[in-house]
Amino acid sequence: MSYNIVKEKLDNGKLVILDGAMGSELEKNGAQMDKKLWCGTSSIKFPEIVKKVHEDYIEAGADVITTNTYASTPISMKNYGFENSIEEYNKKSVLIAKKAVENSNKDIAIAGSVSASGSFYKLGIKTMIPNFNEQLKILTGEGVDLIILEAMSSQAEIVQAMIECSIKVKVPVWLAISCVIDNDSNEIMLGYNDSMDTPPEVYENFEKSLKKFSQLHKSPILIAHSNIDVTGKAIKIAKKNFNGIIGAYPNVGFYEKPHWIYEDNMKPEDFLIQAKSWVESGSQIIGGCCGIGPDLIKSLSNLKL
Numbered sequence: 001m002s003y004n005i006v007k008e009k010l011d012n013g014k015l016v017i018l019d020g021a022m023g024s025e026l027e028k029n030g031a032q033m034d035k036k037l038w039c040g041t042s043s044i045k046f047p048e049i050v051k052k053v054h055e056d057y058i059e060a061g062a063d064v065i066t067t068n069t070y071a072s073t074p075i076s077m078k079n080y081g082f083e084n085s086i087e088e089y090n091k092k093s094v095l096i097a098k099k100a101v102e103n104s105n106k107d108i109a110i111a112g113s114v115s116a117s118g119s120f121y122k123l124g125i126k127t128m129i130p131n132f133n134e135q136l137k138i139l140t141g142e143g144v145d146l147i148i149l150e151a152m153s154s155q156a157e158i159v160q161a162m163i164e165c166s167i168k169v170k171v172p173v174w175l176a177i178s179c180v181i182d183n184d185s186n187e188i189m190l191g192y193n194d195s196m197d198t199p200p201e202v203y204e205n206f207e208k209s210l211k212k213f214s215q216l217h218k219s220p221i222l223i224a225h226s227n228i229d230v231t232g233k234a235i236k237i238a239k240k241n242f243n244g245i246i247g248a249y250p251n252v253g254f255y256e257k258p259h260w261i262y263e264d265n266m267k268p269e270d271f272l273i274q275a276k277s278w279v280e281s282g283s284q285i286i287g288g289c290c291g292i293g294p295d296l297i298k299s300l301s302n303l304k305l
């Protein structure tokens with residue numbers, strides 16, 4: 001358990017494999033999703049299933065596994081009546097990831113997921129900042145090897161606030177953001193599209209956002225929770241505008257609270273073809289988000305350089 005192996009690979013131009021989805025995979029393995037906190041409650045109610053999902057990804061060849069803390073943000077937990085359990089849920093999630101790594105006898109890095117889940121924009125950035133800091137403090141205090149800011153479906157201002165909170169953190173911090181194609185202009189935008197029935201949530205031009213973020217953030221930037229089609233295009237834009245390391249972990253399917261629905265069954269060989277093109281475009285970290293499980297992650301080992 002350390003960042004060394006990841007650093008060594010990145011420094012030597014090699015590929016780092018991330019894990020895939022947590023929420024959709026937990027559900028597939030029988031964990032019941034909470035109507036409000038989604039997969040946040042699983043670390044307490046279904047710790048063995050959470051551990052199994054981590055173990056499945058390690059078995060599939062992941063170099064990095066991510067804690068089940070995406071949905072356990074202090075802001076969501078306070079909002080949904082879990083305000084007394086913030087430390088417990090977040091600490092337990094790190095503990096489960098550590099156990100999975102220990103059992104594997106492999107050198108796997110643990111990424112603490114600090115997310116903007118539940119950061120309803122109306123709350124204002126000032127309210128959100130102490131909540132980001134709270135989750136960062138708990139996860140780094142528990143000894144995660146790196147942090148992934150899963151800012152994914154967030155407005156540029158939220159992403160910037162999260163980056164600013166992360167600057168003082170002692171472990172490496174990766175930034176994961178999502179993008180979408182605007183139906184009207186066909187431009188690549190910072191934004192997301194989870195639902196089949198509603199138009200995408202669109203914030204601002206992705207290139208413009210990226211230029212802002214890269215002023216503050218020098219560690220890896222990942223195109224995350226974005227559909228397969230836009231991911232390849234976004235990687236090319238990122239490569240042009242960011243000197244650091246670029247990665248991607250896309251999704252397949254869509255969300256219907258509290259379930260992730262698989263709209264199509266992507267085959268490992270098709271995922272591999274996509275991943276190959278992302279590597280050729282300069283992506284050095286690849287994994288999966290919602291709807292992408294160990295079978296697809298396993299196909300990435302064919303890319304290992």
Ligand SMILES: [Zn+2]
Pocket residue numbers: 225251289290
């Ligand atoms: Zn996702």
